[in-house]
Amino acid sequence: MYLVKKEIEQLSIIKHLLKWTVLVIPLACITGTFVALFLWLLDNATFYRWQHGWILYFLPIAGVFIHFLYKFSGKNAEAGNNLIMDEIHQPGGGVPARMTPLVLVSTLITHLFGGSAGREGTAVQMGGSMANLLGRWFGLNRTDIRILLVCGIAAGFGAVFGTPVTGAIFAMEVLAIGRIRYYALIPCLIASIFSDVVCSAWGIHHTHYSISYSQNSKIFLPYISLDFLLIGKVIISGIFFGLAAYLFAELSHAIKQQANRFVSQKWLIPVIGGILIIGLTWLVGTDGYLGLGVVARTADGASIVNAFHLQGVTTWSWLWKLIFTAITLGMGFKGGEVTPLFFIGAALGNTLAVWLGAPVDLLAGLGFIAVFAGATNTPLACTLMGVELFGGEYILYYSIACFTAYYFSGHSGIYQSQRIAISKTTAQIPEEERTLKDYKHTNSNPS
Structure with missing residues (x-):
């Protein structure tokens, strides 16, 4: 009887992994493709700015355009990565699909006109918004959509930096300080790997770094x-x-x-x-x-x-x-x-x-x-x-x-919107998890 129960448990695990493989691969392919397009356009925007330095003087006008773009079309999409985290912790209104084109266009404009910014936020937001969209298309419940959102973070991060293992762990670790929940471990790894593979398949090459220091141990x-x-x-x-x-x-x-x-x-x-x-x-x-x-x-x-x-x-x-x-x-x-x-x-x-x-x-x-x-x-x-x-x-x-x-x-x-699961100073688990924003507000207003 014990062996039978164990076999049933293993079959359940296989079923679970197959389910998430089927759900995650489309997300990874879409996210990897969007990230590849974004990185290609970003390189071109950067080269154009290098060749036309005068374009920097239009940065204030570009900023006004971005402001009104989000004001009239963005709604809650302007919250960016924090919105995705909030939806994972406590599902609400969802992550709008419009976040993908908005963050793609606005980030390219920022870089084209000389703003100093990165690219991971764009990739993560595209992954998160596509995850929410697919979750609704697939008719998933809130719990499964939360998992898919975490996978979207992993897919975006893994593809944009070419670091699939890091992408999987980052997606789970970034949600709460001091805690990693493994409920999305395999799905995140699948999403990050496939997204990186798809991004590379489009001909995107990541910068190679190396450390040549040779350790002389004592x-x-x-x-x-x-x-x-x-x-x-x-x-x-x-x-x-x-x-x-x-x-x-x-x-x-x-x-x-x-x-x-x-x-x-x-x-x-x-x-x-x-x-x-x-x-x-x-x-x-x-x-x-x-x-x-x-x-x-x-x-x-x-x-x-x-x-x-x-x-x-x-x-x-x-x-x-x-x-x-x-x-x-x-x-x-x-x-x-x-x-x-x-x-x-x-x-x-x-x-x-x-x-x-x-x-x-x-x-x-x-x-x-x-x-x-x-x-x-x-x-x-x-x-x-x-x-x-x-x-x-x-x-x-x-x-x-x-x-x-x-x-x-x-x-x-x-x-x-990152939660504090375990305090860095006391190593204690707080009675109620607070976001960094709430923690800072409470400490600045102790009364």
């Missing part, structure tokens, strides 16, 4: 071969990475909050933001902090790729990128935060490597993933991202940097 105890001095430097760097993540998240939210508080005519907010970006570009004397920042217009310009080399960025490149991006996204332009976080982390790692006497490419790579880990509260996903992007040789340093940054970023993050 043996302190028998069978223990570790460079403890380097580990100490990584811990110190991890603290700074976490503080940079905190600064970025808080500055972005503060700019948005204060702009909405003091500017009564909301369409003026992106106008002011665009003017500030133009002014800052003149002030720093380079356009290297506009757009994605993965590669630079010139061979010696500030970029993520160049940050892996000793003379690739300046001492304060990370701070300039942080300011440019916080203004862009806080003042109403669209796009993601993750790629700018990669830039901030890699550039800060470059600076810290010089100050601490550590390998530049190693610390740039650690900053790349650790600032992201701190800003999104996803240390496990970011550790795996290090393996997928740079190889597994330095996984010990990945984990130390990401885990340290996670703690030192505090109860902060770029996604205000």
Whole structure:
């Protein structure tokens, strides 16, 4: 009887996996295709801006267009990634299908005219909106739609960065600080893998990063071969990475909050933001902090790729990128935060490597993933991202940097709808999960 029950359980598992494979593959194919189209258009928009620098002066007008585009067509779609998280935690009005064309067009406009933004937000929102649409078409219940929404996040993230394992873990880890629920484990992995495969099948190639540092281990105890001095430097760097993540998240939210508080005519907010970006570009004397920042217009310009080399960025490149991006996204332009976080982390790692006497490419790579880990509260996903992007040789340093940054970023993050499942400071499970937005509001108004 026991064996019969076990066989029935295994059959039930097979049925469950087949069901989600059938549901997820169409989502992955659609999301992967949209991400491929988006990345192709984004490259073309970037090249056009490089060739026509004067287009930056139309950034304020582009911001007004984005504002009214969402005002008349967006409805709740303007909430972006936070809307998807809210729907997963507590289903409500759903994620509108219009989110896909809106975020696609608005992000391209932001990059075309010189806004400093990323791309993950666009991919995740496209994945989430298509998941909700398919869920309604398939007649799924609320529980299944929630799972499909998580798969949409995984599909978008895995495809846009070419990191399918990271995409699957990120989709589950980002929902709540300190907790991962495995109810969507296999579906997320399937969605992320197939979406990445489809995106690559369309001819999209992701940037290749590498760390050439060769570790010279120092043996302190028998069978223990570790460079403890380097580990100490990584811990110190991890603290700074976490503080940079905190600064970025808080500055972005503060700019948005204060702009909405003091500017009564909301369409003026992106106008002011665009003017500030133009002014800052003149002030720093380079356009290297506009757009994605993965590669630079010139061979010696500030970029993520160049940050892996000793003379690739300046001492304060990370701070300039942080300011440019916080203004862009806080003042109403669209796009993601993750790629700018990669830039901030890699550039800060470059600076810290010089100050601490550590390998530049190693610390740039650690900053790349650790600032992201701190800003999104996803240390496990970011550790795996290090393996997928740079190889597994330095996984010990990945984990130390990401885990340290996670703690030192505090109860902060770029996604205000992220829930707090376990406190970072007390390791206690709160009686009621609160969003980061509610947590910040409560702490700022203790009465």
